Amino acid sequence: MAARPRPTIPRLVLVTDRRAAAGRDLLAVAETALDAGLPAIQLRDKDLAGRSLLALAERLRDATARRGALLFVNDRVDVALAVEADGVHLGGGALPVAVVRALLPPHALIGVSTHAPGEPDAAGADFLFFGPLHATPGKTAQGVSALAGAVAAAPVPVLAIGGIDAGEIADVRTAGAAGVAVIRAILGAVDAARATRALLAALA
Numbered sequence: 001m002a003a004r005p006r007p008t009i010p011r012l013v014l015v016t017d018r019r020a021a022a023g024r025d026l027l028a029v030a031e032t033a034l035d036a037g038l039p040a041i042q043l044r045d046k047d048l049a050g051r052s053l054l055a056l057a058e059r060l061r062d063a064t065a066r067r068g069a070l071l072f073v074n075d076r077v078d079v080a081l082a083v084e085a086d087g088v089h090l091g092g093g094a095l096p097v098a099v100v101r102a103l104l105p106p107h108a109l110i111g112v113s114t115h116a117p118g119e120p121d122a123a124g125a126d127f128l129f130f131g132p133l134h135a136t137p138g139k140t141a142q143g144v145s146a147l148a149g150a151v152a153a154a155p156v157p158v159l160a161i162g163g164i165d166a167g168e169i170a171d172v173r174t175a176g177a178a179g180v181a182v183i184r185a186i187l188g189a190v191d192a193a194r195a196t197r198a199l200l201a202a203l204a
Contacts, residue, residue: 010040011179132162151176169202
């Protein structure tokens with residue numbers, strides 16, 4: 001990655017999941033959201049093999065760069081470096097933050113997914129995802145009270161994730177979250193641009 005200024009933590013992140021796009025082309029939906037002002041995308045399609053993941057990352061890097069948006073890559077530091085992404089997001093079982101920090105250039109951001117306030121694996125990250133706010137397959141809902149606790153315990157910005165829509169942004173912000181990360185709220189929306197604008201308006 002070439003040297004560049006350290007970016008600001010985005011208040012809205014679209015986390016990719018091709019299955020949530022309801023048969024539509026993921027890149028097309030993402031570009032629609034980017035045109036509506038989406039500030040960041042996290043590439044998280046874990047089922048893709050290396051070359052396919054790299055190809056999608058390259059397309060998303062081009063789409064985000066042309067619109068001044070950020071791109072994060074989930075776990076795969078090698079792919080993030082290859083496409084000059086703005087950072088890496090680390091899920092459960094990923095490399096330690098300190099190890100990833102040593103591999104990335106100074107401007108790159110590191111996000112970490114957490115499910116309990118004060119988790120030690122999050123130490124040294126630039127921002128956290130906390131959730132799921134609502135129950136998801138295999139994961140228990142954390143709720144707004146737990147989100148508030150995570151925000152209070154974290155020394156860095158916290159973004160809520162997990163089944164959040166625009167109507168819940170007020171509660172999320174009251175809990176102290178800096179923003180939200182969403183999947184289906186944009187990818188599953190009939191009108192991705194309208195959904196993105198609604199989320200951004202609620203976050204403003």
